[in-house]
Every structure is written in C-alpha cells, then in structure tokens.
Amino acid sequence: MHMLYNSPSFIVVQFDVQVDEPVPGELLKANPELQLHRGGFEIVDKFTRKEIFIEGALAKAFQDGVEALMETSPSEEDIDDFVEGYARMGHQPVVMH
Numbered sequence: 001m002h003m004l005y006n007s008p009s010f011i012v013v014q015f016d017v018q019v020d021e022p023v024p025g026e027l028l029k030a031n032p033e034l035q036l037h038r039g040g041f042e043i044v045d046k047f048t049r050k051e052i053f054i055e056g057a058l059a060k061a062f063q064d065g066v067e068a069l070m071e072t073s074p075s076e077e078d079i080d081d082f083v084e085g086y087a088r089m090g091h092q093p094v095v096m097h
Helices: 026-030 056-070 076-087
Strands: 002-006 010-016 039-045 050-055
Touching: 010 076, 039 056, 039 076, 050 056, 050 076, 056 076
Parallel strands: none
Antiparallel strands: 002 010, 010 039, 039 050
C-alpha cells in the first residue's frame, strides 16, 4: 500500500497485490504482457465521504492519465479535478473500524 496523493479533498492509495501465478501456458509464454497483474487504486472523496477501488483497465487508464498530468507540472487544483472524475464513480461510504 502506497499513499500517492493526499489533498484537502481526496486521498489516493495504490495497492500492489502479490499473486502466485500458475505456470503460464504457451500463449502467455509467448505474450507475457497478457499475464494477470493485480492491484489497483483506492480513491477517497473526503467531502462526500465516499470511496471507490479501481483495478484492471480502469486502473491502467487512471495511472496513464496521472503520468500524463504529471508531465505538465500540474497544480493541486488540476490534480483534484482529474481525481474527481474517477471519485464521482464512488458509491461506497467510507466506514471507520
């Protein structure tokens, strides 16, 4: 777990999950980019107190967007605007244990 971003509006945490993969078949041996990689991002909207966990293709799109955004030396407002686009999908209330 890695805290990537923490602003007054949002928190973004990256999760890397270790997966013991079975011995790959011939297709995966020939195409290692097709192997399953686990992990994702948890985005918490502090104002609405909602969260979302994204993984797979959506997490990849989020990561690519963040990398492109970082190349432009964004302000906190720019980053919050980008994160908000994903945070709006969150419907899970934040629950403290």
